[in-house]
């Protein structure tokens with residue numbers, strides 16, 4: 001059986017990682033679900049006692065979501081409208097018990113194609129702060145998760161924070177998820193939309209889609225098409241042509257590939273319409 005480490009300081013956690021290669025955990029809501037053995041065999045590094053890693057802070061250049069921040073913390077924090085999509089996703093990650101224990105960082109590091117946190121964070125231009133005893137590096141979230149269950153994390157690194165630059169916090173946003181039922185369900189498709197509109201013209205657009213490919217992705221071609229467009233014409237631009245390369249879903253027990261693509265397209269349409277409705 002492995003050793004259970006639960007330090008109270010980040011520097012001690014990084015020392016554990018450097019010397020033992022322990023597996024970082026937070027809420028354990030993904031790890032327990034994936035563990036078939038009676039016990040975890042490897043060393044475990046529990047980060048939930050590290051107070052400096054908990055909470056969402058405004059910084060000089062953006063926002064910082066500490067690695068021990070739970071989905072319930074996200075829901076309890078007053079944030080600008082661009083974060084609405086992240087809070088809407090928070091409300092749909094499992095039930096309240098899972099939201100109380102599960103962290104945003106754990107959702108990302110688990111690298112599930114159906115991780116509900118990914119589309120909103122991508123649409124907020126999120127980066128991840130990776131810390132180790134040798135220093136800190138900042139990686140774009142779009143480059144951090146590389147494939148199902150795969151990230152660019154080194155064994156001696158901890159994801160210490162998720163960083164949102166001020167530029168990613170412009171405008172209003174919406175998260176929409178389709179599952180086989182309304183709550184407590186793994187996504188068939190989900191989208192996050194953020195639009196910044198001035199005088200009826202779209203000045204900034206971010207659209208991200210999840211559960212429709214190995215990793216969640218930004219719909220860059222659609223975003224480009226939306227820029228400078230009159231808001232009341234946005235709907236016409238949502239087409240398969242503008243989502244080419246973003247949708248590559250598999251067929252599985254939750255849905256056929258064709259159904260997933262059609263659902264994603266419709267969710268993008270509805271997401272854009274919902275955001276535009278909130279803008280006076």
Ligand SMILES: Cc1cc2nc3c(=O)[nH]c(=O)nc-3n(C[C@H](O)[C@H](O)[C@H](O)COP(=O)(O)OP(=O)(O)OC[C@H]3O[C@@H](n4cnc5c(N)ncnc54)[C@H](O)[C@@H]3O)c2cc1C
Nearest residue numbers: 026027028029030031093094102103106107109115116159
């Ligand atoms: C009943 C149930 C319902 C669920 N419903 C949903 C849902 O609707 N949508 C959804 O997206 N997910 C859902 N999940 C999955 C899970 O709750 C979330 O992904 C959650 O955010 C994971 O966070 P955690 O802190 O529990 O991660 P953990 O289980 O502690 O860790 C997950 C992975 O991330 C790694 N990790 C964790 N923190 C760090 C860190 N700081 N640095 C480096 N690596 C780290 C761990 O090593 C592990 O590989 C559900 C789970 C359960 C049990």
